[in-house]
Amino acid sequence: MPPQFQQNKPIYLQVMDQLIQEIVSRQRKPGEKLPSVRELAIATSVNPNTIQRVYRELEQRHITETKRGQGTFVTEDRALITTIREELKQQYVNDFVHDMEALGFSKQEIIASIQEGETK
Amino acid sequence: MIDVKNISIKKRLRNCSFTVERGKIAAIIGENGSGKTTVLEAIAGVLSPDRGSIELPHDRSELISYCPEQAYFYHYFSVEALFDFYQSQFHDFNRGKAEALADFFQLDRQEKMAYLSKGQVNRAKIAVTLARDCPYLVLDEPLAGLDPIVKQKIVQGIIHFIDLEQQSLLITTHELLEIETILDEVIVMRDGHVIAQEEVETIREGMPVQEWLQQLYETV
The missing domain is CATH 1.10.287 (Helix Hairpins)
Structure with a gap:
């Protein structure tokens, strides 16, 4: 089942919070590859454009790093x-x-x- | 981009304008009788506007995969025959995608339309619509009258099989709650008018979309 979202908060922020929580709790380890935009969109039933925005914001905050042709990875900056x-x-x-x-x-x-x- | 400019059709639509940008998913919402289906019919080319224009080349069947609310399939068609028929009619029908959709929706390929349940006919209808590799997918009430599990499956099917780098999707719906997470934008209609067009994430920064809609109805 996809996660339930709060009605009065942008979905991109909620998906971001979830990913950040998984990263700080080490469910997703430094340097680990994150799912592709499409994979995460399907898993959460969220518009791929919204997931794209999640990854863009995480990248801007240096929490993730995109390697060309390889995908998005959790930062190794512990x-x-x-x-x-x-x-x-x-x-x-x-x-x-x-x-x-x-x-x-x-x-x-x-x-x-x-x-x-x-x-x- | 679908660019609807000031279209009017008899008393059903009055000066409707909106755009759906490439790569976006938009929903037309509004009460019964507000003109949602009529707008889709005008875009699909089933109806001609009395005034105004829709910026698309004349033969829209090449550009738009249109799915009306009522299934219009021959009842003696099996799911497989339906796929064959679509393949014979549309050069952009992607058989591989259709087969993948049939698997995803767990459709029995040999079963005839006459014996499929409402939910299964709906899934077959959405499967043939999504299986076309064309720039615009237009679905009228894809979730109407279905149970929550089938609704969820259809929403997942849309996300799974649409290619937003090549395609845009326009739907009409009353089931905002079920489909909100996959929308970029909502276009609100009332009494044949378009009264608002807004990004869903922008609305949610302030309040739930449902509440926004109620406020809008009270002020317009």
Whole structure:
């Protein structure tokens, strides 16, 4: 089954986020070949023009590299992948803390709750 | 590029203009009776506009693979006979592609049209339409009245077999949700007018396409 997409966010951004997540979590390794535009379009049921845009944006951010006649590959720049991973972590943590604070929890309570969850 | 300029047909279409660029997938959406099918018929050359023009050479059968909503096949044709017939009529009919489509849609080549289910007839219809190597594919309501699994299969079939470096696709649909991910653009019609044309990804930056459509209907 192709992935479900959120209705109010461009599809290219959602496919990008998914690929970036797979790269930082090492499901897709540095230097690994990515599927062709057509392959990914078929796998996700997304317009090939949209997938083209995904690859163009990833390339611009140096997350991938296109080798002429060979295809698109995950960057071998491990420092860059680590940086992106850290940025994502920070972003998710900020969002989480923001949501928890909106519910009226203090930082101490949040931390305590995370530690409690880990020992369960 | 399909360039529709200011066409009018009796009371059904009034001053409709839009373009479909090469290599794009566009959908005409709008309520029942808004003129979607009439526009496709005008593009396919089945109807002539009273005024306005569609910039295409006269013999459109060479350029456009047109698939009306109602299947028009001889009921005694088997799937294979249907392929043979198409091959005899269109020089650009790609038999290899048709066979691959039959496999993809799991069509029984020996079965006659009369005995195929609605979903199977639809798949056969879409198979012969997509099997032509011509620049424009024009499909009227390819998903209408089908169950979700068949719809999904048809959407996948389109992505699988279209060659956007050589071809463009124009469809009409009510099933926006099922087909949105493969669209570049939507063209919105109401009461015989084209009221908007927009890129789907641009719409989604602000809001869901469905919501955009509702807002559009309220303001126009």
